[in-house]
Each structure stands twice: as C-alpha cells, then as structure tokens.
Amino acid sequence: MNDYNYVVIGSGPSVFRFLPGMQGSKQRILVVEANDFGGICPNAGCEPKIFFEGASKISLLSQKLTGRGMANPAKIN
Incomplete structure (x- = not known):
C-alpha cells in the first residue's frame, strides 16, 4: 500500500492552486479524478x-x- 501526505478528490482549478506549493518538497499527493483531469471548466466550459x-x-x-x-x-x- 502506498503512503500519501495528501489525498485530493477531484482535479479542478482549486487543485492547481494547491500543487505549486508542493514543488520541490518530498510530500506525496494522490489526486483522485473519475473523469477528465482538470475538472469541468477546462474540459467542458x-x-x-x-x-x-x-x-x-x-x-x-x-x-x-x-x-x-x-x-x-x-x-x-
């Protein structure tokens, strides 16, 4: 089983505000998305x-x- 520091449900725009702060760190993030990565707005409007x-x-x-x-x-x- 994998260990993660954060589990994020959905990959909408709010995730992209969260992820840049994690660059360069050793934190492990699992993003769970059932549909297109990025959420509704970038993919469907x-x-x-x-x-x-x-x-x-x-x-x-x-x-x-x-x-x-x-x-x-x-x-x-």
Missing part, C-alpha cells in the same frame, strides 16, 4: 458560473449605488 458571476456583480454594484442615483437595487431571482 463553465458558462453557468460565469453568467452568475456577472449577474451578481451587477446586483452588488446596484446595492452600493442605492440612494446615489439608483432607486431600487437589482435582485437576482
């Missing part, structure tokens, strides 16, 4: 996340502008 991010930015900005020319802040339904 992540438009829903991008669309929601844009809508939420507009909603938050309109809240900050309420009383400064914006009568009612935008709401996401």
